[in-house]
Amino acid sequence: MGFLGNLFGGxxxxxxxxxxxxxxxxxxxxxxxxxxxDMLEQMKIEMAEVLSRYLxxxxxxxxxxxxxxxxxxxxxxxxxxxxxGRDE
Amino acid sequence: xxxxxxxxxxxxxxxxxxxTANLGTALAMRGARVAxxxxxxxxxxxxxxxxxxxxxxxxxxxxxxxxxxxxQALIKDKRLPELCLLPAAQTRDKDAVSPEQMVYxxxxxxxxxxxxxxxxxxxxxxxxxxxxxxADEVIIVTTPxxxxxxxADRIVGLxxxxxxxxxxxxxNRIKPRLVNRGEMLSVEDVIELLAINLLGIVPDDExxxxxxxxxxAAVYDQHSLAGRxxxxxxxxxxxxxxxxxxxxxxxxxxxxxxGIFGRRRT
Ligand SMILES: Nc1ncnc2c1ncn2[C@@H]1O[C@H](COP(=O)(O)OP(=O)(O)OP(=O)(O)O)[C@@H](O)[C@H]1O
Ligand SMILES: [Mg+2]
Numbered sequence: 001m002g003f004l005g006n007l008f009g010g011x012x013x014x015x016x017x018x019x020x021x022x023x024x025x026x027x028x029x030x031x032x033x034x035x036x037x038d039m040l041e042q043m044k045i046e047m048a049e050v051l052s053r054y055l056x057x058x059x060x061x062x063x064x065x066x067x068x069x070x071x072x073x074x075x076x077x078x079x080x081x082x083x084x085g086r087d088e
Numbered sequence: 089x090x091x092x093x094x095x096x097x098x099x100x101x102x103x104x105x106x107x108t109a110n111l112g113t114a115l116a117m118r119g120a121r122v123a124x125x126x127x128x129x130x131x132x133x134x135x136x137x138x139x140x141x142x143x144x145x146x147x148x149x150x151x152x153x154x155x156x157x158x159x160q161a162l163i164k165d166k167r168l169p170e171l172c173l174l175p176a177a178q179t180r181d182k183d184a185v186s187p188e189q190m191v192y193x194x195x196x197x198x199x200x201x202x203x204x205x206x207x208x209x210x211x212x213x214x215x216x217x218x219x220x221x222x223a224d225e226v227i228i229v230t231t232p233x234x235x236x237x238x239x240a241d242r243i244v245g246l247x248x249x250x251x252x253x254x255x256x257x258x259x260n261r262i263k264p265r266l267v268n269r270g271e272m273l274s275v276e277d278v279i280e281l282l283a284i285n286l287l288g289i290v291p292d293d294e295x296x297x298x299x300x301x302x303x304x305a306a307v308y309d310q311h312s313l314a315g316r317x318x319x320x321x322x323x324x325x326x327x328x329x330x331x332x333x334x335x336x337x338x339x340x341x342x343x344x345x346x347g348i349f350g351r352r353r354t
Binding site: 015016017018020021023024025027028031032056074 | 233234237238241242245259267269270271272273274277281283352
């Protein structure tokens with residue numbers, strides 16, 4: 001992005017609206033499900049443990065959990081990157 | 089059939105009273121018989137926003153405690169004969185009225201009016217519960233800010249738990265230029281977070297300040313974008329399909345441009 005990007009305020013920092021949205025997403029999970037960021041971390045670690053029993057090494061740091069809000073139900077979405085087996 | 093609609097928010101100062109005054113006025117301008125009720129007991133405000141503060145003799149608590157009949161306490165609007173205000177008590181606290189009394193009061197109003205709009209106090213306590221107990225529908229007002237949206241989410245849960253259905257949403261004080269720069273939550277963001285139906289989008293507008301100064305609703309001001317947004321919300325409440333207004337700071341060329349291409353519609 002470089003010079004022009006910085007000139008127009010699009011530097012490294014994320015736009016504050018998307019920061020606000022991400023923060024709200026986490027706060028609302030906490031409010032609605034009493035699921036604190038710490039618990040979410042712990043959940044990822046345990047998910048990685050279980051998944052690693054079946055799949056080549058899964059790193060808990062790589063798991064991304066997001067809450068999708070729907071009208072009747074919310075959904076928890078986990079993205080779990082897998083190392084390609086054939087590289088091993 | 090009368091409709092009792094409560095306007096609430098969770099967080100204070102996001103525009104409940106402004107919304108109640110403008111929607112009440114807009115609905116009455118369109119020929120409905122409307123009562124607006126100030127349920128913010130102890131912090132009376134709707135009367136001054138509507139410019140009716142000098143006419144108050146009796147208030148809601150006087151009616152509930154039998155010192156006045158409902159008809160005596162209802163104040164007629166200056167311009168619209170079909171619009172009435174039931175003021176809150178200023179010197180009492182929120183416990184002066186029980187939920188049963190609120191239900192009784194709204195049922196009495198139902199016999200005389202088409203719409204009863206209730207201006208709720210902020211918060212999630214007794215005052216809020218009193219404000220929704222007699223309602224058929226609930227409207228949540230929020231601003232595009234983290235704390236206001238968070239509190240709105242709390243209120244959605246409480247309204248659903250009180251079996252009042254899923255509330256609809258008004259996003260107030262949108263600043264299109266900030267949204268376009270990515271420095272303010274967009275209406276789309278807020279809807280995605282709260283997952284409730286959008287009823288209206290009201291821009292941040294200086295005309296709200298000046299009209300409130302005068303005690304006149306902004307819906308009388310042809311040039312006010314916020315006023316027009318409230319008029320549209322009133323039409324939607326009447327079941328009309330009204331496209332969302334194009335949001336621009338200066339009405340004119342840009343607005344027409346956005347109107348044609350259908351972008352950034354409120
Ligand atoms: N769209 C708008 N543009 C500009 N100013 C606005 C807008 N909406 C509300 N305001 C201003 O914000 C302030 C708070 O509005 P209002 O009193 O309607 O909020 P409220 O939710 O009723 O507050 P409270 O929780 O204290 O009852 C007022 O000064 C009002 O004029
Ligand atoms: Mg108010």
